[in-house]
Amino acid sequence: MSTDLRDLYQEIILEHSRKPKNSGPLDNPTGEAQGNNPLCGDRITVYINLDGDRIADARFEARGCAISVASASMMTEIVKGMTVGEAETALQRFEGHLTAKETPELIEDDELAALMGVREFPTRIKCATLPWHTFRAALGGSGKNDVTTE
């Protein structure tokens, strides 16, 4: 198997896609949003529970590829326990790393670093970012907030 392809489909990503963390709906979420990628028909719903300013819980339901499911799985693990402000910062850094022209500095989080392989596959970057965009919309309020990659 070629090196670049193994960079994209690292074992840690395949593991998250096979057994995603925090998969399934959340009862009485304080926020939820649905994300769509109209190009491929992928859909994700992100649910969050805010305790004051802190993200007490985050879960998701997705019909998507290995990259988007792994990204959602890692994301929910990372943002749990963060404040809304911290989560926003993490989101911006993640997006910045994926879309920056220059090679990004290393991300401290080893798991997220595994997703950086997607940088070599421009058509797949949206797969990795869709859960994060949807999460941002879920932070936006208690109603249903839909986002789309297009």
Next chain:
Amino acid sequence: MGTNGAYPIDRIRSEFPILSALVRGKPLVYLDNGASAQKPEAVIDQIKKTYETEYANVHRGVHFMSQKATDAMEAARVKVQAFLNAAEEKEIIFVRGATEGINLVASSWGRSNLQEGDEIVLSVLEHHSNIVPWQIIAEQTGAVIKVVPIDDAGTFLLDEYEKLLSPRTKMVAVTHVSNALGTVVPVADVIRIAHENGAVVLLDGCQAVPHTSVDVQALDADFYVFSGHKLYGPSGIGVLYGKAALLNAMPPYQGGGEMIDRVTFEKTTYAELPFKFEAGTPHIAGIIALGAAIDYLNGIGLDAIAAHEHDLLEYATERLSGMNSINIVGTAEHKAAILSFNIRDIHPHDVGTILDYDGIAVRTGHHCAQPVMDRFDVAATVRASFGLYNTREEVDALVDGINRVQEMFA
């Protein structure tokens, strides 16, 4: 490497320059013909020749080059007329593609013929381009859309179709061949039954014309549309065939130059067919090159192409059916050279990325046919669609690629 002794596959492949391209050092295995076909030298050279030797605006100038370009464009119209066996060349309208052709009919025919409560019959198999224009006109006129179901094999259910028809049915718009599944729709029966009920029929021929010869008079089709780029011609050019009586009774779709007879601010009278529906300067070089694509196909012979592609479809179906992990989506008895499938629960985009690494181009996604995906309860499929230059060796490469996908996701 031929699949059929008489079929000149080596010569044909050598006539498509892009087929010798390398993808990351590996030969291109192009199995995405359903999305768009590659172009033979004859088409590429024609575009260059037009701009170098016979180009000016058409139907306007009195000068030499304008006449030459006009003659070449109108010669292409005659080639399309013969290709579809239309009765008259004025029944061939050049549009940007099948999408524009359907929008033209939905808008122009629809506005003047549909009333509240009238029914438009579509099928589950339709591409979004044969759904959305009808939804738009239905919303504007109060017409209602009815949908013909398919069975688990993806077969168009003729009995169910017949039950849907009534005196309220004004338009039946269905695909000739499904782009997502390859199902061939029994269009002769569809048209006969529609006409018995007084309805008009539009056929979306995008996936049919590259694989089979079409005779609009024998079918008695009222409207037939296809895109040039799926027929080995340029993108940005397509054809709407319509019976002259219907087209004559329809109002213009777009206003502009070329489509007028005389313009004053009090009243404008419109040009005769086909120009009434060809407002503005058309894709002149594209039209002429579409004619070259038709010449090229006729040179090989549509029957020979159909036989070659049928062999590829049978071979590919047999090889993939032998793999436990493969679920073929669309197994109708009559199919064109399109094979949609899924590998276990591996997402098609992951499959597509891994196959691409071996130079294998397939389409992954919903194929602009989300109702079909919903019918089979899948988000997407992998689609291999074969063209006149594909080989059994390329089917083998696809199977090897699928095995590598499975190793990675083991």
